[in-house]
Amino acid sequence: MLRYLSAGESHGRCLTAIIEGLPAGLPLDLAQIDGELARRQRGYGRGPRMELERDRVQVLAGLRDGKTLGSPLALLIENRDWTNWEKVMDPVSVSAGEVLTNPRPGHADLPGVIKYRQQDVRNILERASARETAMRVAVGAVAKALLAHFQVQVVSHVVAIGDVTAAAVMAPHGDLSLLADESPVRCLDPEAERAMVAAIKAAQKEGDSLGGVFEVIALGVPWGLGSHVHWDRKLDGRLAQAIVSIQGVKGVEFGAGFAGCQLPGSSFHDEIVYDPKRGYTFTSNNAGGIQGGMSTTAPIVIRGAMKPIPTLAKPLQSVDIKTKEPTPASVQRTDSCAVPAASIVAEAAVAWELAVAFLEKFGGDSLAEIKDNYNQYLKNL
Template identity: 40%
Template structure:
């Protein structure tokens, strides 16, 4: 079973993950993983924190050289900003140092009452999106393996606010190259300019903005996931993983939110052409009955605006129970662009987990052989 736990605080010494279930004898591409971390730090609307951090991961166990051994893999990313916080983070806070005013939309109030430490700082340190750095590293490791299984994951920004960049074929390399070179990660240059203007306006007004991310998984074999139990459905497990990322509020598979279609036009017709099973549409987003159907798994993921805003919002002092205005903590203006990279890698972990659930094995050679043979059986019999 593939699984991981991660730990660490936003301004703590490091972020750490222990990954169990990665097969042995796989040569890890460290440059690929570190490049994913670099991609996560880019994007228009990022805050000052990204000027401090230069994320790189270290592997402390589970590898010999760069080859996996089958043992649990420990991944570590050091926080450079820790040097600026180690005095405060290394001791009990004085009463005047404790944060007591909750920011609406954040985890401040719920965490304050749930864990009763008396300081919102303890909540902020773990609810922060800084945690997604180590999740990106874990997913990038899994994505490294998926690439060798001919499974690819790509994404783009579909919208910022109400400014839409229509979904395009992410597997047209010319189109995707343009998306990758965009600071917004969108395709339409005119739309890109409008989004930049919108983000600049939000920054000037002390506000933030959310949006939608389009993700596509190509190369998934038919039959990954299961309908036999509710907790084995592929779309359900992908949804849980994606919804666990900070700020994500909704997910759509295929065109599942298009209420204009009737059943006869929504369902994807099946054909057998030139000894291949094909569809002429992908309204279901590549999943039927909780199981992959061989088409691209297409998802739209919606992220709310970042809750930390400079604008005054009504809130309360949680200790004194008085009405106050919210406080400001260093933040991005728009987190949608880096979130697209995070979500690609969160998907990668979940996809590899499902693949290994169908093809349990100990070594990468076995895994690749099983997937190749299964594809041949499904598509060539």
């Protein structure tokens, strides 16, 4: 089974991950992984930290001569900011830094200190922070490298920021992400892009923050990833968990989504057609590429709704956890809008889940064996 664990605090020395269950013989290009890390760091509305960090992945184990060995792959991303935080975050003895006692509304601070019996909010916020998503993107880039051998591509773009919504994308294609990357807010609609930038600027001026909606599309997914037979094997359920696990994401929808649920069944459901060359296809894609928990070869279309960033330059009301007196929430260095970055994290999260489901179906100990299994399956369709 393909799985990974990551570790690392936001201002700690580094982020690390161990991926287990990769086949042997998968070529990995570290520059490609770094390229994905750079995509996560961009986007209008990010905070000053993004200028400090230039994330680069290092491989500590599991790779030889550019190809996986089938053994655990150990990844590391250094936190460049560590040099400024050593005294605050030293693993053995902390010699500087104030104790934070004013939890931020909307963040992990308050439930975290209660659950873990902590007196310093920093002991929670360091891991709750979306800095962790840098490693998710690196791990997702490894998954993308595997999926690319089977012509599976995962792309994304931003659909809405605040109350500005972009025009819908009618025909998803593999270059969609490259185009989105050219936009400061990863939006494909130039008019909406301008309004989104203006909305973020206005929020920043007010010491406020904005959320929004991103869309991830997976292309080239073969028939039958996931399964209808048990709740935890359903592909849509697994993808939904992966998306909602991204910090700040509060909603997810597939295909025609919530709006589609207002349609009668006769307009909603995608009719089935058969073409001797292409096999079974659908006249529309309101299902978003998954039916009965299984992929249908139609593009998998997933949208995630991200709430506004909780840390505000003009802080909201909170309570001091030591004195129980009212106090303003703590003000940390912060993004004012991270929807563009979240769309990249979501791409990685989707790529990872698809790779897990892909190896469940076609898994083997080497890339060559997986290709044999995959080609045999296609032959029998």
